Amino acid sequence: MALIKTLRWILSRNAGRIGWNLFLAFIPLGLSFWLFRRGRSRSFTWWLVFVVFLAFLPNAPYILTDIIHLIYDVRDVNSVWTVTLVVFPLHIIFILSGFQAYVLSLINLGYYLQRIGRSKSIVAAELFIHALCAVGIYLGRFPRYNSWDLLAKPDDLVSTVVEDLIGKIPLAIIFITFVIITILYWLFKQITIAVLWQRGAIAFYQPDNTSITPQQ
Known part of the structure; x- marks a missing residue:
């Protein structure tokens, strides 16, 4: 009975946050x-x-910061078995799922850039987006802004970014976040592409814009 109560407590404590963040x-x-x-044209709707x-x-890599909730649950749960069989798997699957969504999103972007003949821009685009996401993660975790605050509180958001970008601690946090995202993204990307490539689930484009798949 104690184990069941603990399981219910863990799920009730995390289910809403995990579901919303995913x-x-x-x-x-x-x-x-x-x-x-x-293959859509870049119309006004597309932009x-x-x-x-x-x-x-940024909501996808932001899930990496939710590891703090794993630490809280480990501290609050006394059972080693509950931590091993429930707490760790729950949080790890949640974190990996969110970051994998980020990786797949950028792989799709890379596919698009290859298709339109901009394959040389892929790395630069990825690094630029990593930097944007690092700023977004900082704004979400510390000043507690959300994506929709771009419309609801644009002035406050801009002023916060300007003020924080001249502070050493915020810049250090953003830089470390950028490095972590970049390293993890590279690792996840290699694994994801290898798996999808072997399964024939994705195609890549050569410089002449002809697609190539594992079967070719």
Whole structure:
């Protein structure tokens, strides 16, 4: 009975946060398929959706910072078995799922850049987005802004960014976050592409814009 009560407590404590954060993380992933995999022209609607994609994208790597909730649960749960069999798997699957959504979103972007003959811009685009997400993660974790604050509180958001970018501690946090995202993204990208490539689930474009798959 004590174990069941502990399990219910863990789920009630984390279910809402995990569900909401995963929902936010998968929004840009869904948009990335619409933007980058459907061959749509860059119309006004396309650019509007692209802006929404960028606004919500930091929510995916932001989940990495939720490791603090894993630490809280480990501290509050006395059972080693509950920590091993429930707390760790729950949080690790949650964190990996959110970050994987980020990786797949950028892989789709890279596919699009290859398709339009901009393959040399992929690394620069990825690093630029990592930097934007590092700033977004800082704004979400510390001043506690959300993606929709771009519309609801644009003045406050801009002033906070300007003020924080001249502070040593915020800049250090943003830089460390950028490094962590960059390293993890590279590792996850290699694994993801290898798996998808072997399964024939994705195609890549050569410089002449002809697609190539594992079967070729």
